[in-house]
Amino acid sequence: MSAHEVVTRRPPPSWDAPFRTERSPLLWLFEREVVRFLTIWKYSIVGPVLSTVLFVIVFGTALGRHVANIDGVSYGRYIVPGLLAQAMVNVGFFNGTTTIFEARRDRYIDDIFSSPLRWWEINVALVGAGMVRGAVVGAGALACAIPLTGAGIARPLIVVIGTLGVLVVASQVGVIAGSLAKSLDHVYSMESIILLPLGFLGGVFYSVNQLPRPWSVLSRFDPVFWLVQAERNGFLGHGDVSAGWALLAVWGIATALSVWSASIFASGRLKP
Amino acid sequence: MAEPPALSISGLSKTYADGFVAVSGLDLEIPDGAFFGLLGPNGAGKTTLIGSVCNIVRPTTGTLKVFGHDYRSREARRLIGLAEQEINVDRFLSIRQMLIYHAGYHGIGRRAASRRADEMLELFGLEHKATSRAYELSGGMQRRLVLARAFAHRPRLLILDEPTAGVDVELRAEIWRLVKDLNAGGTTIFLTTHYLEEAEALCDEIALLRAGRIVERGSSIALRHRHTARDISEVYRRVITAGVAGH
Numbered sequence: 165m166s167a168h169e170v171v172t173r174r175p176p177p178s179w180d181a182p183f184r185t186e187r188s189p190l191l192w193l194f195e196r197e198v199v200r201f202l203t204i205w206k207y208s209i210v211g212p213v214l215s216t217v218l219f220v221i222v223f224g225t226a227l228g229r230h231v232a233n234i235d236g237v238s239y240g241r242y243i244v245p246g247l248l249a250q251a252m253v254n255v256g257f258f259n260g261t262t263t264i265f266e267a268r269r270d271r272y273i274d275d276i277f278s279s280p281l282r283w284w285e286i287n288v289a290l291v292g293a294g295m296v297r298g299a300v301v302g303a304g305a306l307a308c309a310i311p312l313t314g315a316g317i318a319r320p321l322i323v324v325i326g327t328l329g330v331l332v333v334a335s336q337v338g339v340i341a342g343s344l345a346k347s348l349d350h351v352y353s354m355e356s357i358i359l360l361p362l363g364f365l366g367g368v369f370y371s372v373n374q375l376p377r378p379w380s381v382l383s384r385f386d387p388v389f390w391l392v393q394a395e396r397n398g399f400l401g402h403g404d405v406s407a408g409w410a411l412l413a414v415w416g417i418a419t420a421l422s423v424w425s426a427s428i429f430a431s432g433r434l435k436p
Numbered sequence: 437m438a439e440p441p442a443l444s445i446s447g448l449s450k451t452y453a454d455g456f457v458a459v460s461g462l463d464l465e466i467p468d469g470a471f472f473g474l475l476g477p478n479g480a481g482k483t484t485l486i487g488s489v490c491n492i493v494r495p496t497t498g499t500l501k502v503f504g505h506d507y508r509s510r511e512a513r514r515l516i517g518l519a520e521q522e523i524n525v526d527r528f529l530s531i532r533q534m535l536i537y538h539a540g541y542h543g544i545g546r547r548a549a550s551r552r553a554d555e556m557l558e559l560f561g562l563e564h565k566a567t568s569r570a571y572e573l574s575g576g577m578q579r580r581l582v583l584a585r586a587f588a589h590r591p592r593l594l595i596l597d598e599p600t601a602g603v604d605v606e607l608r609a610e611i612w613r614l615v616k617d618l619n620a621g622g623t624t625i626f627l628t629t630h631y632l633e634e635a636e637a638l639c640d641e642i643a644l645l646r647a648g649r650i651v652e653r654g655s656s657i658a659l660r661h662r663h664t665a666r667d668i669s670e671v672y673r674r675v676i677t678a679g680v681a682g683h
Binding site: 168170171172173174175176177179180181182183184185186187188189191192193195196199200203204266267270271272274275276277278279280281282432435436 | 439452490492493504510511513522527528529533538541542545556559585617618621
């Protein structure tokens with residue numbers, strides 16, 4: 165029997181049968197999102213790992229020899245947690261913005277909206293995949309940074325809770341930005357005008373306590389500062405603020421962004 | 437329980453953010469098993485109507501039911517297949533992967549999704565391109581892919597928005613043969629096309645849409661009789677073109 169006969173002779177499904185799944189549509193979309201960034205692994209994984217490792221080599225290893233220890237830690241080790249946070253933020257942001265923006269621009273998001281996927285499943289799948297990409301890049305960069313700087317993990321539980329929070333924040337920022345972007349120019353300008361300055365001014369390369377007032381106080385209004393502090397407390401065992409405050413701030417930001425992101429999907433604002 | 441219509445729309449209106457009224461107070465019912473054609477000029481509201489039914493466009497007002505289910509429910513979504521006018525395909529996936537993931541979004545398991553994808557590739561003559569990306573295909577093949585995806589989860593209501601736009605005569609004939617066979621097998625077809633003679637030959641009922649409202653509806657014979665016209669093109673000219681001119 166030909167495919168034509170197989171397909172055309174098969175009766176259509178019953179109109180009153182309840183919707184049942186053999187495999188969750190959420191899992192399918194999550195898998196598709198992971199496959200998406202894996203198909204472009206040189207750009208999505210290797211590039212960010214390499215640029216983070218270059219920062220570690222140039223700033224931490226080469227220039228770091230001429231910089232005094234900070235809080236009793238060599239400069240190379242000191243900047244690793246911040247660089248990891250920055251890498252995860254950049255990767256999460258680009259994952260969310262590009263996947264949503266391209267799906268909207270090329271209109272294959274219609275295939276998802278017209279399917280039985282619910283709004284929160286779409287949201288969770290997109291954010292989850294961004295977190296996986298951030299975690300892979302973070303782990304890759306850390307694996308290279310450890311032998312280069314001798315970095316270690318002082319408080320593993322803080323690292324786990326803090327990193328999860330950082331990944332949620334990064335991925336949600338990307339999803340929100342991708343949802344709001346009207347053009348590719350918006351996507352790239354958000355990265356260079358907002359994300360990059362916040363990263364550099366967030367204490368990745370220095371302790372904000374070294375700054376004179378009011379800069380040391382103003383730095384605390386930078387969300388990236390709290391992401392860096394969560395990682396630094398976990399990896400070094402101390403930071404500019406206590407681990408408790410850092411985790412509270414990171415998860416507070418993560419919750420606020422998740423509510424914002426969910427409201428965009430729930431209200432159908434992605435549809436005309 | 438009596439079988440509900442495939443599609444039931446009541447009081448549908450859509451006003452876009454820029455104030456453009458695409459659809460205005462539209463009522464429409466399509467019985468299960470019908471081959472229904474919607475004709476109208478560009479900008480008449482066909483794509484907005486289809487987008488509303490398919491949960492792609494947010495209607496401003498109105499009630500839409502698909503086989504008695506609210507159009508946003510998973511039951512309704514599962515019963516609809518959509519082939520849009522534009523070639524809107526996922527350029528990160530191979531075409532086989534695209535069909536598998538599409539079936540997956542409808543809750544189908546991995547093995548069944550792979551089987552359906554292979555069936556669709558064979559049915560639409562795309563087996564030899566299974567590992568290609570959509571942008572590597574010719575225009576006609578991309579059109580076939582969009583149709584294959586629309587039917588991969590085996591919908592009960594198949595919505596085809598200009599399915600033969602830009603395809604050659606041979607492929608058009610192939611597409612119509614398949615769609616007719618699907619309809620004969622029980623799938624309801626909701627079609628928009630600019631090929632009036634084909635709509636006349638294929639559809640058991642035709643509606644004419646102008647400025648977001650259905651202005652005429654009936655079988656092609658009834659429409660021709662009502663307007664004392666030779667064919668549906670003449671009906672179209674009298675109802676749509678004259679209507680636009682007199683607007």
